[in-house]
Structures are given as structure tokens and as C-alpha cells.
Amino acid sequence: MTTTTTTASQRVTGALSGAVTSARRRVGLVVRSRVAGEDAAERRQQIWHSDGERWNSPDDAICRVNGDASMFSAGLTALLLQSLHPLAMAGVADHSDYRGDPWGRLQRTSAFIATTTFGTIADATDLIRTINHVHRSVVGVDHRGRPYDARDPHLLRWVHIAEIWSFLECHRLYGRQQQTPDLRDEYVRQSARTGRLLGARDVPESADELNAALAEYLPELESSPAAVDARHFILDEPPVGWTDKPAYRMLRHGAVAALPPWARDMLELPDGPFGSRDVGIALGVAGVATLRWVLDAVDD
Structure with a gap:
């Protein structure tokens, strides 16, 4: 009797485990297709497995940070921080279809980061060349009538600084591995290559230089x-279904908690739920851990 009961229990446990694994994998595939597109498997093969010399090795800091699930919150943090430069944000608002095709924009950004981090040098340089060509037509004036040009090295430097600062900060808060000062310096140094190739000048080469550069832009x-419109879209009107909103809400809180205090003040954002940044960070940890769990099932 005991043996029969044990066997039945094992069958139920096995069935439940199989169902959870299957559901976990399905969710992981949906998340990956949202971020990388319907051809995610083909893109992955091209970026990670095609023959050719690469700038970075798997153990490099840039691969460890940019390959971590903390990037899901980091991308939101970077967009919010970048939006605070009025000339850079005007270029996005005037020339980007982020409202009409938000997933397409996310997929293009994801492809750029993946290709320049993990792809071959040939593919990375081709993609950078294409973006530099597109930037030629991104010109106009902001809401105060001040001219902007996407090829302006000063604006490109801001976009680069805000991006890698956000990626590093979210990795520090939500990354799988503990961050060290050496990793931070190595990450900034390795990320500088892409910034320079996109046209930025005087890009930081260490974490201290990165923090100093970020502070330099404060008066601007x-x-x-x-920026307010982008904030509402990213945080209050995200293009996700009701089933995805709980997970997105956790990532959202994590992204806001990672911002510098002065950036939250400028965007009129609370430190976190109930006014607590610690709660925001805890939700960010939970959201990133959940996504890491489902995406690991896709990689298994």
C-alpha cells in the first residue's frame, strides 16, 4: 500500500514538474520573441554562433553585464535618464516611432546591444555604419527652438554615458553576480569602443570618469x-497585455529605483511604492529574478 501511494505521489509530482517546466519554457519563448523578434532563434544563431572574430570574450565584463537579465530593468532606466536631455529627447520624439511601434524599437535596440557585445566584428561594424548613416537625417529643433543634430558628439556622448551608467547600476542592484570595482572599470572601458564608433568623443574609460561625466551634464x-510624454508612455501606458502587467510593474519599479535621485525629482517620480526606494528595489529584484528564471528555461 505504501509503495503504491509513493508511486502515485511520484507520478503526480513528475506531472506537475513537467507542466511547470513546459509553461516556464513557453513564457520564456514569448519574452524572447518580444525582445528579439519573431526570428529570435535565427538572430541568436547569427549573433552568438556565426564564424568570425569578436571584440569581446564571454568572461569579459561587457558580456557579463549586457548578458544579464537585469538589462530588462536597465533598458527602462536608460530611456528615462536619456530623456532628460531636451535635445536628445527631441530627436527621439521627432524621428522615432517608439509610440507606434514600441516592440519594433525595443527589438532593434536589443539587436544593437547584442550584436556589438556578442557578435562578430564584421556584423557589429556594419550595424554601427548603418546607424551612423541614419543619424544624418535626424536633425531639427527642440521645444524651445534650439537646433539638434544626432551626429553631435556632445549629444552622442550623453546617450552613451546615460546608457552604460544605467546598465551598470541595474546590474549592481539586480544582477546575478556581485559587482566589483574592477568589473565596473572594465565594463566602462570596453563599452567605450562602441560610443566612439558612433561618434561620441571624450568617452569615460573608468567608473569614476563615468560618474563625473554624468554630473557634467546636469546643467543641461x-x-x-x-520627456514627460515618454515617462507616461514607459511607466503608465506600456504596450503590454493585462497578463504581463504584474511582471512589468515590478521591472518598472526597479527601473525607477535605479535612477539617480535628481533624475527622479526632475521626472516627478516617487522613490518607490509607499515612498520607499527599498521597496522599489525589492520589486526590481523579484521582477528580474522571475524573468531570469523563465529565460533560463529557454537556454537549457
Whole structure:
């Protein structure tokens, strides 16, 4: 009797485990297709497994940070922080279809980061060349009538600085591995190559230089009408279904908690739920851990 009961229990446990594994994999595939596109498997093969010399090795800091699930919150943090430069944000608002095709924009950004981090040098340089060509037509004026040009090295430097600062900070808060000062310096140094190839000048080469560069831009930053509109879209009107909203809400809180205090003030954002940044970080940890769990099932 005991043997029969044990066997039945094992069958039920096995069935439940199999169902959970199957559901976990299905969710992971959906998340990956959202971020990388319907051809995610083909893109992955091209980026990670095609023959050719690469700038980075798997153990490099840039691969460890950019390959971590903390990037899901980091991308939101970077967009919010970048939006605070009125000229850079005007270029996005005037020339980007982020409202009409948000997933397409996310997939293009994801492809760029993956290709320049993990792809072959040939593929990375081709993609950078294409982006530099597109930037030629990104010109206009902001809400105050000030001219902008996406090829401006000063604006490109801001976009680069805000991006890698956000990626590093979210990795520190939500990354799988503990971050060290050496990793931070190595990450900034390795990321500098892409910034320079995109046209930025005087890019930081260490974590201290990165923090100093971010502070240099403070007098130029403001919450422009375009930044406020982007904030509402990213945080309050995300293009996700009701089943995805709980997970997105956790990532959202994590992204806001990672921002510098002055950036939250400019965007009129609370430190976190109930006014607590610690709660925001805890939700960010939970959201990133959940996504890491489902995506690991796809990689298994």
C-alpha cells in the first residue's frame, strides 16, 4: 500500500514538474520573441554562433553585464535618464516611432546591444555604419527652438554615458553576480569602443570618469514636454497585455529605483511604492529574478 501511494505521489509530482517546466519554457519563448523578434532563434544563431572574430570574450565584463537579465530593468532606466536631455529627447520624439511601434524599437535596440557585445566584428561594424548613416537625417529643433543634430558628439556622448551608467547600476542592484570595482572599470572601458564608433568623443574609460561625466551634464538636463510624454508612455501606458502587467510593474519599479535621485525629482517620480526606494528595489529584484528564471528555461 505504501509503495503504491509513493508511486502515485511520484507520478503526480513528475506531472506537475513537467507542466511547470513546459509553461516556464513557453513564457520564456514569448519574452524572447518580444525582445528579439519573431526570428529570435535565427538572430541568436547569427549573433552568438556565426564564424568570425569578436571584440569581446564571454568572461569579459561587457558580456557579463549586457548578458544579464537585469538589462530588462536597465533598458527602462536608460530611456528615462536619456530623456532628460531636451535635445536628445527631441530627436527621439521627432524621428522615432517608439509610440507606434514600441516592440519594433525595443527589438532593434536589443539587436544593437547584442550584436556589438556578442557578435562578430564584421556584423557589429556594419550595424554601427548603418546607424551612423541614419543619424544624418535626424536633425531639427527642440521645444524651445534650439537646433539638434544626432551626429553631435556632445549629444552622442550623453546617450552613451546615460546608457552604460544605467546598465551598470541595474546590474549592481539586480544582477546575478556581485559587482566589483574592477568589473565596473572594465565594463566602462570596453563599452567605450562602441560610443566612439558612433561618434561620441571624450568617452569615460573608468567608473569614476563615468560618474563625473554624468554630473557634467546636469546643467543641461530638464524635464521637457517630450520627456514627460515618454515617462507616461514607459511607466503608465506600456504596450503590454493585462497578463504581463504584474511582471512589468515590478521591472518598472526597479527601473525607477535605479535612477539617480535628481533624475527622479526632475521626472516627478516617487522613490518607490509607499515612498520607499527599498521597496522599489525589492520589486526590481523579484521582477528580474522571475524573468531570469523563465529565460533560463529557454537556454537549457
